[in-house]
Amino acid sequence: MPRAPEAPTVQVRVDDQLFQAERALLVEHCGFFRGLFRSGMLETRAAEVRLGALSAAGFHTTLQVLRGERPALAADEELLQAVECAAFLQAPVLARFLEYSLTSDNCALLCDAAAVFGLHDVFHSAALFIRDGGRELAAELALPEARAYVAALRPSSYVAVSTHTPAPGFLEDASRTVCYLDEEEDAWRTLAALPLEASTLLAGVATLGNKLYIVGGVRGASKEVVELGFCYDPEGGTWREFPSPHQPRYDMALAGFNGRLYAIGGEFQRTPMSSVESYDPAAGCWSFVADLPQPAAGVPCAQARGRLFVCLWRPADTTAVVEYAVKADTWLPVAELRRSQSYGHCMVAHRDSLYVVRNGPKDDFLHCAIDCLNLATGQWTALPGQFVNSKGALFTAVVRGDTVYTVNRMFTLLYAIEGGTWRLLREKAGFPRPGSLQTFLLRLPPGTPGPGAPTTPEL
Secondary structure, three states, X not given: OOOOOOOOEEEEEEOXXXXXXXXXXXXXXXXXXXXXXXXXXXXXXXOOEEEOOOOHHHHHHHHHHHOOOOOOOOOHHHHHHHHHHHHHOOOHHXXXXXXXXXXXXXHHHHHHHXXXXXXXXXXXXXXXXXXXXXXXXXXXXXOHHHHHHHHHOOXXXXXXXXXXXXXXXOOXXXXXXXXXXXXXXXXXXXXXXXXXXXXXXXXXXXXXXOEEEEEOOEEOOOOEEOOEEEEEEOOXXXXXXXXXXXXXXEOOEEEXXXXXXXXXXXXXXXXXXXXXEEEEOOOOEEEEEOOOOOOOOOOOEEEEOOEEEEEEEEOOOEEEEEEEEOOOOEEEEXXXXXXXXXXXXXXXXXXXXXXXXXXXXXXXXXXEEEEEEEOOOOEEEEOOOOEEXXXXXXXXXXXXXXXXXXEOOOEXXXXXXXXOEEEXXXXXXXXXXXXXXXXXXXXXXXOOOOOEOOOOOOO
16 A cells, blocks of 8 residues: 655654644754654654653744744753753754853853753853853853863954055065954964955955955055955964955955855945855855845944844934845845934844944044844843944954953953943053954964064054
8 A cells, every 4th residue: 555645744742742843844953853754663653752751841942943933041941951852852953042042141051961961062162152251150060071171172362453455575564464362461462474465455354163264355546356365274373265256345244154154245346236145165165145135335244143134324324234044045124223323333242132333423433322232122222321432443343252342552442241231341452553453253272372463653
């Protein structure tokens, strides 16, 4: 007799609670169900599948995440149940969701639980988060092996590169370097010299997989686009070249997201563009993805909870936040902010919030304002007070854990994100170079103090 077609839905009983689940969804995302349904075991032909080892609440969370929802997991028990389901059901999507949910409140719990249940990616991500957060977070770990693992990791360093154009081969320019902040010695040190052909003028700069990528800088008054991209690997201290996007572009946003680079918008021949390209480092090639809703150059972008967001400027004093949906390959509207004569110039993310740094009214860039978009509620909140933006410091903002790093020629300022505002935490040495800066985080190998960054005169 021919075999009866499989039903599109499956009944799953967990802890005396019955769930209806899409068979294709379970097979696609869960190694446990994939193996079960392909095995031909009697359980697969029964009226329902029983999972006696899991909790109903944990399985409910699993189904939510597999269906693309973003449940808020605040309680310890909810997090533990999710870790248990991710391990037992072999569900990488749920494991990644837990990685994106890491905060200073739950990182120790997730690190210990992931170690127990063998979720290495979650364990490693939690350990990195703890290493960047300092001794207070590490002290919360219960497992000695987790504490030892964290202690062996390297923390992220605050790294900066200023504006440089390609150097003639016969000229040595000691200022053409990537530098990092040595926080213990309170000094900026040289990490690496830029390749002679590289330009950081109007270039896209981003990190991905603890490597630095530079794409699309220009040379000369005609803004001729540099033909190649450059990738720096701090592990070996080496640069390599890689292809540029199909569409030559400069003044783009470059984002390392979801295992790929995204070159977003930009200009070519002084014309703003809406096209977006994605680079796969493994394949070594670029491909076009969905266009931005409008042509845009120099757009701020940020990542929160495993999601990529971009700010666009629109008429009538509007800053629009849009999100790139990878699976659907489309840009989705998120929220709009209207402030008189003021637009978002920088955006950073922390937990469920996006912080948009905008100029003051009437093109006042010395005193900036910051607005917070809560992604869970869709509500905007203005941070109290004004923030001094001396020589563009706030436009260099980078978040590490619960701390915001900003820098200019005078100071490196660290802010603690707490209580709905940014509280000045401490001051460090300023960056010893003039010009615009691009900043990011890298984990540097041990024993790389490097020489002090040479000071160049202000132009």
